Amino acid sequence: MKSKTIVLSSLLALTALSACSREGEVIVSSGVGVFATRTGCPVVAVPDGTGDITLFSPENSRDASAIDVTATITNLRPTCNSGGETIYSEATFEVQARRRDASAARAVTLPYFSTVVQGGSAVVAKRIGNVTLNFAAGQYTVSGSGKAAGFVKGEAARLPADIVAKINRKRKPGDADAALDPLADPQVKAALVRTSFELLVGFQLTEEQLRYNVTR
Numbered sequence: 001m002k003s004k005t006i007v008l009s010s011l012l013a014l015t016a017l018s019a020c021s022r023e024g025e026v027i028v029s030s031g032v033g034v035f036a037t038r039t040g041c042p043v044v045a046v047p048d049g050t051g052d053i054t055l056f057s058p059e060n061s062r063d064a065s066a067i068d069v070t071a072t073i074t075n076l077r078p079t080c081n082s083g084g085e086t087i088y089s090e091a092t093f094e095v096q097a098r099r100r101d102a103s104a105a106r107a108v109t110l111p112y113f114s115t116v117v118q119g120g121s122a123v124v125a126k127r128i129g130n131v132t133l134n135f136a137a138g139q140y141t142v143s144g145s146g147k148a149a150g151f152v153k154g155e156a157a158r159l160p161a162d163i164v165a166k167i168n169r170k171r172k173p174g175d176a177d178a179a180l181d182p183l184a185d186p187q188v189k190a191a192l193v194r195t196s197f198e199l200l201v202g203f204q205l206t207e208e209q210l211r212y213n214v215t216r
Contacts, residue, residue: 118194
């Protein structure tokens, strides 16, 4: 998967992740009544255009009548332990598939990727896995399951103490910066991006399959 397909904003790491451990949480406040919980856990998501796959028969046809198998990644469920020197994030998911011809039993193996991304664009690690779907004779739909996981260095995913202090510093009416949003500070913004990680999961598509998903 090329980096241009990773379109998830890294600033989503500001949102609270209920699946993450409470150990090591940092409460980040803008000073105007807006709070977000940062735990160091990566945001888990499926990048645009990679959550579906379509197989054709014959392969070079793109007619609707040639659609052989379609599959979708769904029910993505993250878990994470943000304590310690290394943060371990895991995601389980389902693959729901449908085929056109159910006359015989058939096994279909679909490749998927799991990628750890830092700052919205830097690929830290990538792994390829497979989900095998077993259709029984006469069965049009089937589901399978997969798992993705990634490791992140704790120190790389946590905001430095001086940045946390700058965000959470109490401001009194009349202070020169009382009306300024600390999250708009260039140093703070850069630190938020640098310490933001995503665990992205999707089908390992060919260029042609990705083009089909984007343009259909």
